[in-house]
Amino acid sequence: xxxxxxxxxxxxxxxxxxxxxxxxxxxxxxxxxxxxxxxxxxxxxxxxxxxxxxxxxxxxxxxxxxxxxxxxxxxxxxxxxxxxxxxxxxxxxxxxxxxxxxxxxxxxxxxxxxxxxxxxxxxxxxxxxxxxxxxxxxxxxxxxxxxxxxxxxxxxxxxxxxxxxxxxxxxxxxxxxxxxxxxxxxxxxxxxxxxxxxxxxxxxxxxxxxxxxxxxxxxxxxxxxxxxxxxxxxxxxxxxxxxxxxxxxxxxxxxxxxxxxxxxxxxx
Numbered sequence: 001x002x003x004x005x006x007x008x009x010x011x012x013x014x015x016x017x018x019x020x021x022x023x024x025x026x027x028x029x030x031x032x033x034x035x036x037x038x039x040x041x042x043x044x045x046x047x048x049x050x051x052x053x054x055x056x057x058x059x060x061x062x063x064x065x066x067x068x069x070x071x072x073x074x075x076x077x078x079x080x081x082x083x084x085x086x087x088x089x090x091x092x093x094x095x096x097x098x099x100x101x102x103x104x105x106x107x108x109x110x111x112x113x114x115x116x117x118x119x120x121x122x123x124x125x126x127x128x129x130x131x132x133x134x135x136x137x138x139x140x141x142x143x144x145x146x147x148x149x150x151x152x153x154x155x156x157x158x159x160x161x162x163x164x165x166x167x168x169x170x171x172x173x174x175x176x177x178x179x180x181x182x183x184x185x186x187x188x189x190x191x192x193x194x195x196x197x198x199x200x201x202x203x204x205x206x207x208x209x210x211x212x213x214x215x216x217x218x219x220x221x222x223x224x225x226x227x228x229x230x231x232x233x234x235x236x237x238x239x240x241x242x243x244x245x246x247x248x249x250x251x252x253x254x255x256x257x258x259x260x261x262x263x264x265x266x267x268x
Contacts, residue, residue, distance in 0.1 A: 001038060001039070001082070001089075001091050001093070001094050001095070002038070002039040002095055002096065002234065002235050003036065003037070003038055003039075003078045003081070003082075003094065003095070003096040003100055004036075004037045004039065004096065004097065004235075005024065005034055005035070005036050005037075005048065005074050005097070005099050005100070006024070006034070006035050006036075006037055007021075007022070007023035007024055007026070007030070007032040007033070007034045008032055008033045008034075008035070009023065009026065009030060009031065009032045010031055010032055010033055011031065012031075014062070014063075015033055015063075016033070016047060016049075016053075016059075016063035016064075016065065016258055016259045017033050017034070017047050017048060017049045017050060017053055017063075017259075018031060018032065018033050019031065019032075019050045019052065019053065021034060021050060022034075022099075024097065024099065033047065033048075034047075034048040034074070035047050035048060036048055036074050036077040036078055036081065038078070038081040038082065038085055044081050044084075044085050045081075046077050046080070046081060047259065048072075048074055048077060049065065049069060049071060049072075050071070051071045053065075053071075054069070054070055054071035055071070063258045063259050064258050064259050064260050065259040066259065069259070073103070074099060074100070075099075075100055075103045075105065075106035075109075078096070078100060078106065079106070079109055082094070082113075082115075092116065092231070093116055093117065093118055093231040093234075094110055094115050094116070094117040094118075094119070095117070095118050095119065095231055095232060095234060095235040096117075096119050096120065096235065097119075097120050097235065098119075098120040098121050098122050100119055100120075101119030101120045101121040101122075101215065101216060102121060102122060102125075102191070103191075103192075104189070104191045104192050104194060104196055105192075106119075107119065107196070107199075107216065107218070108196075110218075111197075111218055116217070116218060116219055117217060117218060118202065118215050118216075118217040118219065118228055118231050118232050119215060119216055119217070120213055120214065120215045120232070120235070121153070121189075121214050121215060121216050122214070123152065123153060123154040123212070123214055124152050124153075124154070125152065125153050125189060125191065125214065125216075126150045126151060126152055126153070126189065126190045126191075127150060127151070127153055127156070127187035127188060127189045127190065127201055128147065128148050128149070128150050128187060128188045128190070128195075129148055129151075129156060129185055129186075129187060130148075130185070130186040130187055130188060130198060131185055131186055132148045133148075134146055134147060134148055135147075135148070150190050153187075153201055153203070153214045154212070154214070156185075156201075157183075157203045157212065157214075160183065164183045165181040165182065165183050165205070166181065166182055166183060166225055166226075167179060167180075167181055167207075168180055168181075168182050168225065168226045168229050168230075170229060170230055170233050171230075171233075178233075179207040180204050180205060180206055180207055180229060180233075181204075181205040181207060182202065182203060182204045182205070182225055182228075182229045183202075183203050183225070184200050184201065184202045184203070184225050184228065185200065185201050186198055186199075186200055186201075186221075187199060187200070187201045187216075189201075189216060199216045199217060199218055200216070200217050200218075200219060200221075200228075201214065201215070201216060202214070202215045202216075202217060202225070202228050202229070202232065204229055204232060204233075213232065215228075215232050
């Protein structure tokens, strides 16, 4: 299952949920609508209603927003989509971008649901390498044992020897095999002033490109690195879905202004 917050640039202020907010497609703050999409054999989505919209009675009435709809963070919307869509659907992974990997509460909620996740996180996420030897005590045999310091995941990856990386073929492509270099390590991430439980950090570097992705997963130690890499790369398949929607159904030209239009529109 792929969860993807997707933005749709808009002009004006009348379309339901429109506002100046983060647009992943633009890579900046922009005037847009944002939907949270769940991709699988079925397709589900919900319009993200910013907090100022949720509290604006006049705009809610004009766009026919049901009274039971309240402000929810995107990760909470994602959980609602999973709860109403997933029962009985076989799946091995929950994957998503760093908008969903960043909130520690979302990962905790997936663990509580016994879901196996692999979620991208920003490069400035800090973690403690649980496989690194602890520093020696300041005084031999006395005092508390010192902990490995926290550091940014991109700094940690940069300091690893070349022998740590594993070359993995993701799949065959039109121009040859799609290959990456990857590695994994047991960590405890520090986010929102909390130290989380043990997870695995997965670092993926595209061969021939400067791009590096970082992800956190609760997968067991027996799960091979290659399987985790292929699961993470499946996240990008959702872009193909949107490309098809743009080309065949005119999704990029779809002007949806009301709440009900967004929910009922067959293109979305």
